[in-house]
Amino acid sequence: xxxxxxxxxxxxxxxxxxxxxxxxxxxxxxxxxxxxxxxxxxxxxxxxxxxxxxxxxxxxxxxxxxxxxxxxxxxxxxxxxxxxxxxxxxxxxxxxxxxxxxxxxxxxxxxxxxxxxxxxxxxxxxxxxxxxxxxxxxxxxxxxxxxxxxxxxxxxxxxxxxxxxxxxxxxxxxxxxxxxxxxxxxxxxxxxxxxxxxxxxxxxxxxxxxxxxx
Amino acid sequence: xxxxxxxxxxxxxxxxxxxxxxxxxxxxxxxxxxxxxxxxxxxxxxxxxxxxxxxxxxxxxxxxxxxxxxxxxxxxxxxxxxxxxxxxxxxxxxxxxxxxxxxxxxxxxxxxxxxxxxxxxxxxxxxxxxxxxxxxxxxxxxxxxxxxxxxxxxxxxxxxxxxxxxxxxxxxxxxxxxxxxxxxxxxxxxxxxxxxxxxxxxxxxxxxxxxxxxxxxxxxxxxxxxxxxxxxxxxxxxxxxxxxxxxxxxxxxxxxxxxxxxxxxxxxxxxxxxxxxxxxxxxxxxxxxxxxxxxxxxxxxxxxxxxxxxxxxxxxxxxxxxxxxxxxxxxxxxxxxxxxxxxxxxxxxxxxxxxxxxxxxxxxxxxxxxxxxxxxxxxxxxxxxxxxxxxxxx
Numbered sequence: 161x162x163x164x165x166x167x168x169x170x171x172x173x174x175x176x177x178x179x180x181x182x183x184x185x186x187x188x189x190x191x192x193x194x195x196x197x198x199x200x201x202x203x204x205x206x207x208x209x210x211x212x213x214x215x216x217x218x219x220x221x222x223x224x225x226x227x228x229x230x231x232x233x234x235x236x237x238x239x240x241x242x243x244x245x246x247x248x249x250x251x252x253x254x255x256x257x258x259x260x261x262x263x264x265x266x267x268x269x270x271x272x273x274x275x276x277x278x279x280x281x282x283x284x285x286x287x288x289x290x291x292x293x294x295x296x297x298x299x300x301x302x303x304x305x306x307x308x309x310x311x312x313x314x315x316x317x318x319x320x321x322x323x324x325x326x327x328x329x330x331x332x333x334x335x336x337x338x339x340x341x342x343x344x345x346x347x348x349x350x351x352x353x354x355x356x357x358x359x360x361x362x363x364x365x366x367x368x369x370x371x372x373x374x
Numbered sequence: 375x376x377x378x379x380x381x382x383x384x385x386x387x388x389x390x391x392x393x394x395x396x397x398x399x400x401x402x403x404x405x406x407x408x409x410x411x412x413x414x415x416x417x418x419x420x421x422x423x424x425x426x427x428x429x430x431x432x433x434x435x436x437x438x439x440x441x442x443x444x445x446x447x448x449x450x451x452x453x454x455x456x457x458x459x460x461x462x463x464x465x466x467x468x469x470x471x472x473x474x475x476x477x478x479x480x481x482x483x484x485x486x487x488x489x490x491x492x493x494x495x496x497x498x499x500x501x502x503x504x505x506x507x508x509x510x511x512x513x514x515x516x517x518x519x520x521x522x523x524x525x526x527x528x529x530x531x532x533x534x535x536x537x538x539x540x541x542x543x544x545x546x547x548x549x550x551x552x553x554x555x556x557x558x559x560x561x562x563x564x565x566x567x568x569x570x571x572x573x574x575x576x577x578x579x580x581x582x583x584x585x586x587x588x589x590x591x592x593x594x595x596x597x598x599x600x601x602x603x604x605x606x607x608x609x610x611x612x613x614x615x616x617x618x619x620x621x622x623x624x625x626x627x628x629x630x631x632x633x634x635x636x637x638x639x640x641x642x643x644x645x646x647x648x649x650x651x652x653x654x655x656x657x658x659x660x661x662x663x664x665x666x667x668x669x670x671x672x673x674x675x676x677x678x679x680x681x682x683x684x685x686x687x688x689x690x691x692x693x694x695x696x697x698x699x700x701x702x703x704x705x706x707x708x709x710x711x712x713x714x715x716x717x718x719x720x721x722x723x724x725x726x727x728x729x730x731x732x733x734x735x736x737x738x739x740x741x742x743x744x745x746x747x748x749x750x751x752x753x754x755x756x757x758x759x760x761x762x763x764x765x766x767x768x
Binding site: 248249251253255260261262264287288331333334335360361363368369370371372374 | 397399401442444446449450452454477478479480481482483502503504507509537539540611612613655725728729731767768
């Protein structure tokens, strides 16, 4: 009986997909310069198993009158909390079609979690400090990553199979069709994705002791 | 007395708001510069020269210092006061800006704001630095030198913004008073190249061929007329901006007031102009272009004096991190005054530290003006002004 149970367990394990694949991502501009804060998402092709995870809570901080990070990627159902780590108050808001909201945050205060129920993107600002800007990108794809300062990111623990990859950045031309690439993931051999994006200028103006921005 | 009492009462009523303000900030700047000036004595010293420094001066000069205090009184109500001491022919304390702005949050693409007080009109695309300084050059263009000297909104403004994915449109306008003297500098002296920004309490020196030192307050009411301005602008995510403004001070050109110790009449000038500006980015280079075209008229007894004025510039600034080389070319003229000229400015700005700006600037002016004959000089003026500036920022 014990032997039968062990055989049954082994056969179940061998039937379940192994999530051991990896995709290394690089996003650059036409000159090969790294692009940070680009979101890359992966949607499994039919037949490729998808991971499902619990909804997560993401934090967007406000420090030195700057939203950190500049771009936050979320899955549908995830929530975001805005935290004020400055010594001044902030009036965080968005009038995007994705989600309209406002939070008046005193120093040290955090907003209630805001659940993002639909895919899309939202520009978020501060009505007191107009130079502050951050973006939320909400995807229904199960896999996502945001590039670092070197324009790189990676997604680990993928099931072997085919995926469609999308790239998004807040400085892409409005209305542009998002670039798509196919990628095949195999266990033991990391796949690579390289996107070349053409970006508009950074909308965040220089803020320093010379530019006090009123 | 009644006005003074009302002012004190207004201040007293604002005091609790300031005390309760959660967001009060103090910014400051001060600069000193090493100057090598052109031959002609500057208008700042009563001479015919159009640059800030003249008379072949060489040496260290104090330029300006200022404190800008801001307070977010409520989430929607913002206050700013800018107090500066500017070196003209003496150290002048003045208030170039002091206003309240009400801008409630809007959860739509449209956002409205109202501003009341003393403020700069949205004309300059150069002067977005602390105390209305320019981060591109030490000396602003002829257009924005004049705006810094004589154009100010003292009144109220209504502004509407539309913020879309494809860009932001702004429409605004205001009613202003105490700007009746605007035009006096262009008529008496012509265009200048001067980074001394004036404000309430300041006095602008003017050329005097009899060796005197005449000065006048540029922001005062003569004839009690209310002027207006209206403007519109568009900025795209590509970094392109365009802005147009129409200004009319509706001054009464026959109205005057005694000044210069009661020895002369200072007339109101009926001044209107168009200002058109554009800015764009091509890679690391920022391009700014601006044009101003208008006329001004005063009518002392017997004869009216009407001057047309026009100036335009193109500036290119190369953004290389802490370094920012800048080149600007401009033309200017006033007619009836027989003034015509052009200028080239080359500046190298360096921000080695967050609190320090070092700039080197060479300004070359080549112009003619008939009024120079009154000083016993030929009509042609050619000169170079070189400055090495150290500006501390807080």
